[in-house]
Amino acid sequence: MPLRRAPLFTSQELEAAAELVHGFMPPTPQYAWPLLAQLTGCSVWVKHENHSPVGAFKLRGGLVYVDQLLHAGPRPNGLITATRGNHGQSIAVAGCRAGLPVTILVPHGNSADKNRAMRALGAEVVEHGVDFDEARLKADQMAAERGLHFVPSFDRHLVRGVATCAFEFFAAVTELDAVYVPIGMGSGICAAMAVRDLLSPGTEIIGVVAAAAPAMALSFEAGRIVPTKTARTFADGMACREPQPEPLERIAAGAARIVRTSEDEIAEAIRIYFDTTHNLAEGAGAAPLAALLKERDQMRGRKVGLILSGGNIDRGCIGEVLAGNTPQA
Numbered sequence: 001m002p003l004r005r006a007p008l009f010t011s012q013e014l015e016a017a018a019e020l021v022h023g024f025m026p027p028t029p030q031y032a033w034p035l036l037a038q039l040t041g042c043s044v045w046v047k048h049e050n051h052s053p054v055g056a057f058k059l060r061g062g063l064v065y066v067d068q069l070l071h072a073g074p075r076p077n078g079l080i081t082a083t084r085g086n087h088g089q090s091i092a093v094a095g096c097r098a099g100l101p102v103t104i105l106v107p108h109g110n111s112a113d114k115n116r117a118m119r120a121l122g123a124e125v126v127e128h129g130v131d132f133d134e135a136r137l138k139a140d141q142m143a144a145e146r147g148l149h150f151v152p153s154f155d156r157h158l159v160r161g162v163a164t165c166a167f168e169f170f171a172a173v174t175e176l177d178a179v180y181v182p183i184g185m186g187s188g189i190c191a192a193m194a195v196r197d198l199l200s201p202g203t204e205i206i207g208v209v210a211a212a213a214p215a216m217a218l219s220f221e222a223g224r225i226v227p228t229k230t231a232r233t234f235a236d237g238m239a240c241r242e243p244q245p246e247p248l249e250r251i252a253a254g255a256a257r258i259v260r261t262s263e264d265e266i267a268e269a270i271r272i273y274f275d276t277t278h279n280l281a282e283g284a285g286a287a288p289l290a291a292l293l294k295e296r297d298q299m300r301g302r303k304v305g306l307i308l309s310g311g312n313i314d315r316g317c318i319g320e321v322l323a324g325n326t327p328q329a
Helices: 011-022 034-040 059-072 086-097 112-120 132-146 156-172 187-199 215-222 245-254 263-277 283-294 315-322
Strands: 030-032 043-048 079-082 102-106 124-127 178-182 204-210 257-261 303-308
Touching (some): 030 156, 187 245, 204 283, 263 283
Parallel strands (some): 178 204
16 A cells, blocks of 8 residues: 555546536535634635535535436435434435435434434434444445445545535635545545545645544554544544545545544634634534644645535534533543
8 A cells, every 4th residue: 555546536527526516505615714824824725514505515425426326227225324424414315305215324322413414304313333333334234134225435426426525625726735634434535635636736635533533544654454442532523443445545645644633622623613713613624623723833834725524513512612621422
């Protein structure tokens, strides 16, 4: 590792995905925030995926994935997947919009707000296991038992849909020196790297993980999959304890580095986003800002992009953070 893999999509395929996504939702905004520039010493542009119809970037992937699924072969009996929330909302929107039953597996103790949102979108939500990885194994089992189509967390069509976020960002903001992207199972960063290769080859893509869920960073550094026993972070969008081979290989080949952010640093970044932009960021959405603040000395004077990947944070969690505390996972 890194291994040579074919590009995930062509320019034409990316443009087709953008046309499909923009038929459902407008492009999300990107803003340069002066107070963030003062704090970091950089020109800071934020891509606001918290402004999507489900409050997170994942919606894009579900729309493209389900569209290609319906065009690729026989209509499935229904869809099933596992999530901590945002991926599940994406599949719920896309699947139910297509008239397909959708079942979502989440771990026990998952965000109550995200569970309610998925049910409101028409999905059946089933709780199983202590974390995402156990929920994913159960979803795979139930897919076989019920004859449902299992939607993975990483797939080239999911990534092509997610890539429309970076497509909008690079088209709107030129000559970015670096973009910080949170990493869960890897679709967001792989999408950003693929678009970078097409549109802005000089831009560094920097991955961000929670220090309490370091499996992807450990694997990146070792050049092989290094699972962890737990991934207990309140930034649930980054709670991965066993990376998958393809995203890891692509990250190893295309990312400049992976930065680990502590729970306290993520909580502080949420507060800073609220104070400087009056936007709510969930833990994974705030982690890129936390990483930039950690690296501000080496990044000073550069033009930097941050992917604010989502704003789906529970009331109790945001109340605790704004009170100056760090939530316990």
